[in-house]
Amino acid sequence: MSQTILVTGASSGIGQATARLLAERGFTVFGTARKPDSAKPQGFTMLALDVRSDDSVHACVEQVVAQAGRLDVLVNNAGYTVTGAAEETSVEEAKAQFETNFFGSVRMVNAVLPSMRARGAGKIINISSLAGNTAIPYSAFYSASKFALEGYSESLWHELRPFGISVILVEPGFVNTPIGEASPVAARPLAAYDATRNRMLAAFGHALERGIPPEQVARRVLQIIEQRAPGLRYRVGAQATWLPRVRNVVPWKVYAAGVRKTFAV
Template sequence: MSQTVLVTGASSGIGQATAQLLAERGHRVFGTTRKPGAAQASGFTMVGLDVRSDDSVRGCVDQVLSQAGRLDVLVNNAGYTLMGAAEETSVAEAKAQFETNFFGVVRMVNAVLPVMRKAGAGKIVNIGSLAGITAIPFGGFYTASKFAIEGYSEALWHELRPLGISVSVIEPGFVHTAIGDATQVAESTLQAYDPVRTRATSALGRQVKGGIPPEAVAKTVLRAIESRTPSLRYRVGTDAAWFPRLKQVMPWPLFAVGVRRTFDV
């Protein structure tokens, strides 16, 4: 059955691939961007949204409701990476990371829940990350924002289950998108971290380049929203399937060697 879906951050990467695939599958899709004039939307309606703003979130949800008259699925995908050693990152930069990656999700969920509760149905799909299970060195606050998504989504799952609303977290490993182009880097740098930060940042870029296509994540989102009983967690990619299992069973020093190799630190 066709569902009305809102996908945040649909101007590129995972969000764009998801919006396109769901539209191809016959769902009524609204995607979002902060620059509606500039972004391409094929098969879906593009709406302006900045998840950092309460007014923008309200305006976006109102627009979808006035055009479609309903909202069945919310896919929280908008996000960016902040790189830099934890010590180099200012509290303002760390807060900004959370404002988009975590509180952006919270704002969207709070905006759609009254509609979903009234309908006694709905699906919330949060794009988490393998970084919500195992850390990216020099991406401490990105990692923290994705760990936060995990805990929040799990609590929400319990709270919304009796109301007929499902919550899922999609946990992709590295995905080949242009996420690196929008990466923010901590402004103040400390010389002590220079060589290793440079290596870690380049390694992350290489890993993303060698990652799975965003369409693979889109297919998983489709599977979640077309399921009668969506799972809480979906892992996408070989790395996302294996790293969490290895982290559980391997002694930490051994697992850490693998992480250090992955990020060249």
């Protein structure tokens, strides 16, 4: 019997490429979008999901179990990035960022765990980011949400091990997706940050354009699903692979200068 996989945020980018690849490989795949009717058919079943809502999360997971009888793998991918200086970002905007990127994943995990624990098997794949290792200036709350996801997933790894459930973090560097277009800039700009913020946004846009294709992340997720006992962390792309290693060995001031150069700040 083929494994059943649920990929959140499959209307675009990494989630869409992942759900499509897994469906091509014969898995039973459910993808999600907030407006599933407007998403183009991609060879997998599309369900409605807003990860900010408990009701929406429960309805989505119930539909998967009702249609497929079980859920073997959850890919927590839905996310966006709010940009702007930390001081420009309101607490409401910061909370909204966490509601999707962090608590959205937590809601999904809590919804799938009872059935995974009952079966003594399952994989939870959380799409984190290189930004969960090295914070991006002018994306403080996006970076903070990914650092939070890293800590949460590490704790969860220990807690779920006795139940036969694997927790996996996937950490891509820049990926060429429409995430920049889908993402808001903080609504309360301060003139003091204008010049740097504009340079950063241009550099961020170029870095995304030059990023790895989302299919590369999808292939890594497929490898993880096919592994019997996957590890905790998988970095995707050259940048995401070597930068955390460099960070461990060079003085902070040297590393920080490289980060500032990358983001033109």
